[in-house]
Amino acid sequence: MTPKLAIIIWAISLIAWVAIRVPHQNRARKTRVASNAKTLGDRLALAAATIGLSVIPIIFVATGFPAFASYPFQPWLGWIGLFVEAAFLCLFYASHRQLGKNWSVTLEIRQEHRLVTDGLYRYVRHPMYLSFWLWAIAQACLLPNAIAGMAGLAGVAVLYFSRVPNEEAMMRAAFGASYDDYAKHTGRILPKPWSPIR
Ligand code: SAH
Numbered sequence: 001m002t003p004k005l006a007i008i009i010w011a012i013s014l015i016a017w018v019a020i021r022v023p024h025q026n027r028a029r030k031t032r033v034a035s036n037a038k039t040l041g042d043r044l045a046l047a048a049a050t051i052g053l054s055v056i057p058i059i060f061v062a063t064g065f066p067a068f069a070s071y072p073f074q075p076w077l078g079w080i081g082l083f084v085e086a087a088f089l090c091l092f093y094a095s096h097r098q099l100g101k102n103w104s105v106t107l108e109i110r111q112e113h114r115l116v117t118d119g120l121y122r123y124v125r126h127p128m129y130l131s132f133w134l135w136a137i138a139q140a141c142l143l144p145n146a147i148a149g150m151a152g153l154a155g156v157a158v159l160y161f162s163r164v165p166n167e168e169a170m171m172r173a174a175f176g177a178s179y180d181d182y183a184k185h186t187g188r189i190l191p192k193p194w195s196p197i198r
Contacts, residue, residue, distance in 0.1 A: 001078035006142040007061055009078075013085045013138065014054060020093050024103055037107040037170040045162040046106070049132065052155020057139055060148030069146040081141030084134050091131035095120055099128070107167055109174045117182050123191035125182070126164065130189040132156045164188060 059065055096103060098119035102110055120127035136152035143149045172179045185195050 001075040001082070003073040003078075003144060006073065006078040006081060006144075009082050009085055010057065010139065010142045011061070013089060013135070016089050017092065017135070020089070020096060024096050025105065027101065028104060031101050032111040033104075033108045034111045034113065035109045035174075036104075037166060039107075039166070042107060042163060042166065045159045049155040049159040052151040052153070052158075053132070053135060053139065056151035057143055057148045060143060060145050066145070066147050069148070071144050071146065073144040077141045081138045084141060085138040088131050088134035088138055091120070091127055091134065095128040095131060107163070107170050109170065113174065115171070115175045115178055115182065117186075121186070122196075123186060124189055125168070125186050126160075126188050129156075129160050129164070132159070133189065 064070070098121060099116055102113050102116055104110070124130060133153075133156055136156040139152040140149040168179075168183070172183075175182075186192060
């Protein structure tokens, strides 16, 4: 693994992320919203994730800035980055597919919203956010720069910790006891194998 190859893997993954996301974004525009829990805080958290996972690493890859934070590339980290990036894309693709029309970029309940509890959602409540953690880990492995590498983890941490409690409160308000029961048998990003959904 060379530094150049690591950057190509990082860039292809970013493009693949866009290619997976765009059709869902287009469909979401046509799916009616029943209620939303969007807040300024949530928009800022989304912006933090975007800056950490794309703006800062794109600037680094294009210009080498901030050069003072760069360190020698470690090929073994690059290989780990490749595998984590592949796991990210598989999880991201599958969670988007399984959420289907119920997906929103922000916190929204659709008019015909269905609580998804199968596929990946049978095991964890936030497989898409888990995929974002993997994306951020891959970025840290592939980009040999302390700031550009870690920016993704910082951005995902802001989004994850600020959004998840609000998202779960919104889902609980919409689905009541069914969501409580679902939450009892699933973990947020790690499965609860001792308490599976019957
Ligand atoms: N947190 C989930 C979904 C992220 S997309 C994940 O990480 O996979 C965010 C939107 O998905 C929210 O606005 C909510 O409306 C919807 N959502 C989250 N969990 C859901 C579920 N189990 N079933 C249906 N919709 C869900």
